[in-house]
Amino acid sequence: MELTDRQKQILRAIVDIYVSTAEPVGSKAIAALPDVSCSSATIRNEMAELTQMGLLEQPHTSAGRIPSPAGYRLYIDELMQDYRLSLDETKSLNEALELKSQEFDKMMSQVGKLVSKMTDLPAYTVATRRSEAVAKHFDLIMAGPGSIILVLMLSDDQVKNKLIKLPVSVSETDLKLLAAVLNASLTDLTAEQFNGELLDKITRAAGTASALVPLVMDYALECLRQQHGDVHLTGQMRLLGQPEYKDAVEKAQEVFETLDEDMISNLPAVLTKDGPVQFLVGPENVAKELKGTSVVMMRFDIGEGMQGTIGVVGPTRMDYAKITAKLGYFAENLGRMFQKTNSTPIPPALAEGNDTTKE
Amino acid sequence: MELTDRQKQILRAIVDIYVSTAEPVGSKAIAALPDVSCSSATIRNEMAELTQMGLLEQPHTSAGRIPSPAGYRLYIDELMQDYRLSLDETKSLNEALELKSQEFDKMMSQVGKLVSKMTDLPAYTVATRRSEAVAKHFDLIMAGPGSIILVLMLSDDQVKNKLIKLPVSVSETDLKLLAAVLNASLTDLTAEQFNGELLDKITRAAGTASALVPLVMDYALECLRQQHGDVHLTGQMRLLGQPEYKDAVEKAQEVFETLDEDMISNLPAVLTKDGPVQFLVGPENVAKELKGTSVVMMRFDIGEGMQGTIGVVGPTRMDYAKITAKLGYFAENLGRMFQKTNSTPIPPALAEGNDTTKE
DNA sequence: CTTAGCACTCTTTCCTTCTGAGTGCCAATA
DNA sequence: TATTGGCACTCAGAAGGAAAGAGTGCTAAG
Numbered sequence: 001m002e003l004t005d006r007q008k009q010i011l012r013a014i015v016d017i018y019v020s021t022a023e024p025v026g027s028k029a030i031a032a033l034p035d036v037s038c039s040s041a042t043i044r045n046e047m048a049e050l051t052q053m054g055l056l057e058q059p060h061t062s063a064g065r066i067p068s069p070a071g072y073r074l075y076i077d078e079l080m081q082d083y084r085l086s087l088d089e090t091k092s093l094n095e096a097l098e099l100k101s102q103e104f105d106k107m108m109s110q111v112g113k114l115v116s117k118m119t120d121l122p123a124y125t126v127a128t129r130r131s132e133a134v135a136k137h138f139d140l141i142m143a144g145p146g147s148i149i150l151v152l153m154l155s156d157d158q159v160k161n162k163l164i165k166l167p168v169s170v171s172e173t174d175l176k177l178l179a180a181v182l183n184a185s186l187t188d189l190t191a192e193q194f195n196g197e198l199l200d201k202i203t204r205a206a207g208t209a210s211a212l213v214p215l216v217m218d219y220a221l222e223c224l225r226q227q228h229g230d231v232h233l234t235g236q237m238r239l240l241g242q243p244e245y246k247d248a249v250e251k252a253q254e255v256f257e258t259l260d261e262d263m264i265s266n267l268p269a270v271l272t273k274d275g276p277v278q279f280l281v282g283p284e285n286v287a288k289e290l291k292g293t294s295v296v297m298m299r300f301d302i303g304e305g306m307q308g309t310i311g312v313v314g315p316t317r318m319d320y321a322k323i324t325a326k327l328g329y330f331a332e333n334l335g336r337m338f339q340k341t342n343s344t345p346i347p348p349a350l351a352e353g354n355d356t357t358k359e
Numbered sequence: 360m361e362l363t364d365r366q367k368q369i370l371r372a373i374v375d376i377y378v379s380t381a382e383p384v385g386s387k388a389i390a391a392l393p394d395v396s397c398s399s400a401t402i403r404n405e406m407a408e409l410t411q412m413g414l415l416e417q418p419h420t421s422a423g424r425i426p427s428p429a430g431y432r433l434y435i436d437e438l439m440q441d442y443r444l445s446l447d448e449t450k451s452l453n454e455a456l457e458l459k460s461q462e463f464d465k466m467m468s469q470v471g472k473l474v475s476k477m478t479d480l481p482a483y484t485v486a487t488r489r490s491e492a493v494a495k496h497f498d499l500i501m502a503g504p505g506s507i508i509l510v511l512m513l514s515d516d517q518v519k520n521k522l523i524k525l526p527v528s529v530s531e532t533d534l535k536l537l538a539a540v541l542n543a544s545l546t547d548l549t550a551e552q553f554n555g556e557l558l559d560k561i562t563r564a565a566g567t568a569s570a571l572v573p574l575v576m577d578y579a580l581e582c583l584r585q586q587h588g589d590v591h592l593t594g595q596m597r598l599l600g601q602p603e604y605k606d607a608v609e610k611a612q613e614v615f616e617t618l619d620e621d622m623i624s625n626l627p628a629v630l631t632k633d634g635p636v637q638f639l640v641g642p643e644n645v646a647k648e649l650k651g652t653s654v655v656m657m658r659f660d661i662g663e664g665m666q667g668t669i670g671v672v673g674p675t676r677m678d679y680a681k682i683t684a685k686l687g688y689f690a691e692n693l694g695r696m697f698q699k700t701n702s703t704p705i706p707p708a709l710a711e712g713n714d715t716t717k718e
Numbered sequence: 719c720t721t722a723g724c725a726c727t728c729t730t731t732c733c734t735t736c737t738g739a740g741t742g743c744c745a746a747t748a
Numbered sequence: 749t750a751t752t753g754g755c756a757c758t759c760a761g762a763a764g765g766a767a768a769g770a771g772t773g774c775t776a777a778g
Contacts, residue, residue, distance in 0.1 A: 026740055039752050044741070062740050062759045103521075105464070106589065113619075139500045143512050151510050151520060153502050159520045161510060162462075230465065236595050237615045240608045249599045249608065256596045260472075385771055400721050403772070421728045421771050 009036070010046050011055055012079045015067050019319045022243040024064030069282045069316065072294075076279050076320055083321035085329060093118060093329055097337070104158075107338075109232040111310065115330060116235030119323055121242075121314040122256075127229040129156060130305050132190045135220055138182040140212070145169045150216055152223055156305035160223045164216075170209045178202075178209040182216065191224040233260065244292070244315045251292065258289040259313065276300075276331065277324055282316035292316055296323050300331035302338040310334075368395070369405050370414055371438045374426050378678045381602040383423030428641045428675065431653075435638050435679055442680035444688060452477060452688055456696070463517075466697075468591040470669065474689060475594030478682055480601075480673040481615075486588040488515060489664045491549045494579055497541040499571070504528045509575055511582055515664035519582045523575075529568045537561075537568040541575065550583040592619065603651070603674045610651065617648040618672065635659075635690065636683055641675035651675055655682050659690035661697040669693075 003011070013033055017025045027047060031040040047065050050056045055071035058064075067075065085093070096114045099107050108125045116123035137153040146169045152160045185202055186194075194217065203213045236256050239245055245252040280295040296318075297311045310330060312323055362370070372392055376384045386406060390399040406424050409415045414430035417423075426434065444452070455473045467484045475482035496512040505528045511519045544561055545553075553576065562572045595615050598604055604611040639654040655677075656670045669689060671682050 024740090028740080040740095041752050041754090042750085044743095045751085048742080058741090060759060061742095062738095062757085064740065109589070137500070137502050137508075139498075139508075139510075141496070141498045141510060141512075143496050143518075149496075149498075149510060149512060149518050151498075151500060151508060153500075153508060153522070157522060159502075159508050159522050161518045161520050163512070163516060163518050230468070237612045240599075240612055246608065249605065253596045253599055383771090387771080398721050399771095400723095401719085404720090407773080417772085419728060420773095421726085421769095423771065 006038075007046055007050060008079060010043060011050060011067070011071060012075065012081075014047075014056065014065055015071065015075045015079070018066050019317055022317060024059055024066050026064035029064070066317070069284070072281045072316060072320075073279075073284075076281070080321050080324075083319075083325040085325050089326070090329065093326065093333075097330075097333055099337070105230060108229065108308065109234070111308075111330070111334060112232040112234045115310050115312060115327070116238060118326055118330075119312050119314075120238055121312050121318070121323075122233065122235045122237075122239050123313070124231055124233040124311045125308060126231045126311075127302060127306055127308050129227055130307050133158075133224050133305065134188045134190055135186050135224065136188075138179055138186065138216070138220075140175045140179045140182075140209075140216075142170075142172055142175055148175065148212065150219060152220055154223060157303050158223075158306070160219075162219050164212065166211055168211065170212065174207050174209040178206045178212060178216075181205045186217070186220065191221055194221055194224075239313065239315075242315045242318075244317065254289045255293050255313070258287045277327065279320065294318055294320075296320065296327060298324075298327035298331045300338075301335040308334065308338070365397075366405055366409060367438060369402060370409060370426070370430060371434065371440075373406075373415065373424055374430065374434045374438070377425050378676055381676060383418055383425050385423035388423070425676070428643070431640045431675060431679075432638075432643075435640070439680050439683075442678075442684040444684050448685070449688065452685065452692075456689075456692055464589060467588065467667065468593070470667075470689070470693060471591040471593045474669050474671065474686070475597060477685055477689075478671050478673075479597055480671050480677070480682075481592065481594045481596075481598050482672070483590055483592040483670045484667060485590045485670075486661060486665055486667050488586055489666055492517075492583050492664065493547045493549055494545050494583065495547075497538055497545065497575070497579075499534045499538045499541075499568075499575075501529075501531055501534055507534065507571065509578060511579055513582060516662050517582075517665075519578075521578050523571065525570060527570065529571065533566050533568040537565045537571060537575075540564045545576075545579065550580055553580055553583075598672065598674075601674045601677075603676065613648045614652050614672070617646045636686065638679065653677055653679075655679065655686060657683075657686035657690045659697075660694040667693065667697070 010030060013030050013036070014025045017029060027040040027043040030036055030043045030047075031038065036043070047056060050071075051058060051065065054068055055074060056065040057068045057071075059066065096118060099110050104127075108127060112123050112125040115125070134155045135152060136155050137151075139151040139153075141149040141151065143149050143163070146166045148164045148166065148170065150162045150164055152162075154160065181202055185198060189198075199213065199217055202217070203210045206213050233256075236252075239252050239255065240249070276299045278297045280290075280297070282294055283291045285291060285293065285295070292315065293313060294316045295311055295313050297309055300308045300310065302308050310327055312318075312327065314323075369389060372389050372395070373384045376388060386399040386402040389395055389402045389406075390397065395402070406415060409430075410417060410424065414427055414433060415424040416427045416430075418425065455477060463486075467486060471482050471484040474484070493514045494511060495514050496510075498510040498512075500508040500510065502508050502522065505525045507523045507525065507529065509521045509523055511521075513519070540561055544557060544564075548557075558572065558576055561576070562569045565572050592615075598611050598614065599608070635658045637656045639649075639656070641653055642650045644650060644652065644654070651674065652672060653675045654670055654672050656668055659667045659669065661667045669686055671677075671686065673682075
């Protein structure tokens with residue numbers, strides 16, 4: 001059953017108005033719009049029909065209409081018009097994008113904070129592996145008697161390290177030897193290919209450094225198994241700025257009780273689907289606590305084999321167009337930025353010499 | 360002006376009751392306590408006097424009394440009785456303490472989540488430097504043509520690394536040379552001692568690897584300057600479980616707007632004071648947004664030159680005794696745990712061979 | 719110094735009424 | 749046939765007011 005053009009126009013108007021007011025929209029409000037040329041009675045008839053079709057809902061008999069989840073879905077898929085960021089908006093986005101830290105995890109967490117601030121909604125970021133990782137390079141560095149630094153480079157360009165302290169000291173030569181053995185035996189293996197046999201073999205070959213072997217392998221396994229980095233969730237409180245949670249604090253609490261745990265395992269999975277942006281509208285969410293909550297997710301590239309996800313959490317009534325636009329802007333620029341950092345960062349600061357002022 | 364024993368008893372009772380009910384305490388409630396042997400009228404007289412002294416407050420004329428900030432302070436400093444954790448409580452604390460990750464930052468963040476969960480309040484963790492850090496060891500590892508891993512070990516036993524990609528490739532020998540130069544010139548220097556002269560000197564000595572020098576030094580500076588690690592703040596929403604924020608969502612929002620930014624710079628400063636536990640009661644907080652909010656902070660040891668802080672944020676009316684007990688338990692065990700991880704972790708998993716089950 | 723008694727204060731709660739936005743439907747109109 | 753003005757009806761939320769209840773402060777007596 002196709003919608004007439006007028007029905008589409010009405011649905012779109014209702015979503016647009018409701019999104020910004022959070023109040024049910026009445027027939028008069030629609031009729032008063034400049035590009036609507038029929039009376040409120042006509043609108044009422046159309047609204048009744050849209051309600052019949054399940055695209056609109058009525059909080060109670062004598063209230064205006066609000067979009068149903070199905071209505072939102074239709075709006076997102078077909079009716080939503082690209083939101084154009086204003087000059088002011090791009091400007092503050094650009095300012096915000098000047099990330100300070102050089103460390104990956106901190107950058108991701110900063111990005112989350114930014115997105116949350118710019119959308120005024122809770123946001124999360126997470127980095128996910130695109131494919132199975134393998135170790136590309138092992139190194140062992142002597143950092144003192146009995147102190148060894150294990151450095152592990154993975155196929156996705158992540159570098160991990162761990163300080164290992166042993167009660168016995170290991171000679172520099174043995175360390176070198178072990179590193180060579182590790183590189184020979186473990187590189188290009190996935191976590192599944194690690195096994196006890198390998199452990200034995202390497203331990204035998206390791207000589208006096210053999211005590212290190214299980215520690216090293218265990219850590220390598222931990223690194224390889226991690227399918228995604230930390231989930232950085234921030235701005236939870238901003239959800240309360242939304243009218244729907246004003247008098248329903250418990251609902252907001254529930255949302256985050258669920259989100260904290262489940263998001264990590266559930267949401268990234270959805271993103272294997274195609275397209276850089278995904279919407280989870282209210283009841284489409286798996287967890288029932290999130291039925292009244294929507295999530296907009298946007299993917300962006302981070303070098304080799306990794307991908308980042310930015311997500312924004314809000315009430316089902318949220319400005320999908322605007323948020324999509326903002327996330328898109330972020331995603332685009334972040335992709336570029338991470339690429340850049342990953343190759344040659346422009347040597348900053350320092351060059352001018354060292355002023356004692358704190359950063 | 361000293362308090363009589365009875366006055367102390369009454370003040371303590373009022374705090375205890377108010378802490379658990381969040382309702383003003385009336386004279387009858389006190390008189391009804393088993394170990395109080397005078398009438399409500401007497402209590403009323405005493406309460407009037409305590410109010411006079413500024414230790415109690417009255418929300419309005421016909422309401423019971425609540426402790427004033429000064430009252431809380433007195434309670435904390437002199438009247439508070441050690442809360443003994445129940446067997447159930449220690450049991451769940453112990454269960455919670457089984458941290459999974461081996462990575463420092465993740466551990467800290469997990470600890471925060473735990474504390475928040477166990478106290479049912481927002482909590483944060485942060486690792487702070489006890490003294491100025493210096494670099495202890497540099498290493499440069501070739502990870503591919505033009506890809507170099509910089510590994511930096513600091514005096515506080517932190518190990519940092521960064522993947523540097525150069526458009527030109529550097530020979531293994533030059534890399535070794537540069538590492539040697541770095542170790543010779545930069546170890547045991549504080550951030551303040553870095554300067555342009557050093558940069559020049561090292562660049563000259565670095566030969567073909569000279570393009571790396573500013574990148575390396577810049578990163579080293581960033582690491583040395585960091586006075587504390589990430590602040591991990593979690594469980595913000597739990598603050599809303601507290602009755603004082605039930606109908607004052609904006610207040611809760613304000614708290615976290617302030618806390619997110621200011622906490623990092625302000626709170627740790629207070630901790631330079633002596634004693635492992637510190638209380639910031641309501642108006643003692645610097646930021647006016649936090650006047651109705653208290654913070655309990657507990658220090659714990661993390662090896663060399665670092666110290667951890669766990670903090671719990673709650674309404675001024677919070678169960679200081681219970682929270683102190685719980686934090687204390689955490690602090691004690693975490694100290695031990697971080698010590699342990701820092702030396703020889705018991706080789707876990709793996710040994711049994713590799714089962715394909717996901718963690 | 720303590721206590722019973724009592725008048726008084728003030729918040730909280732519950733009920734009622736009122737208002738207004740918005741609908742649904744009908745009959746008239748183009 | 750599609751649109752429109754008109755009108756009765758519905759219902760949530762605001763506003764007002766009365767009653768209940770908890771707790772105080774004070775006084776006078778023990």
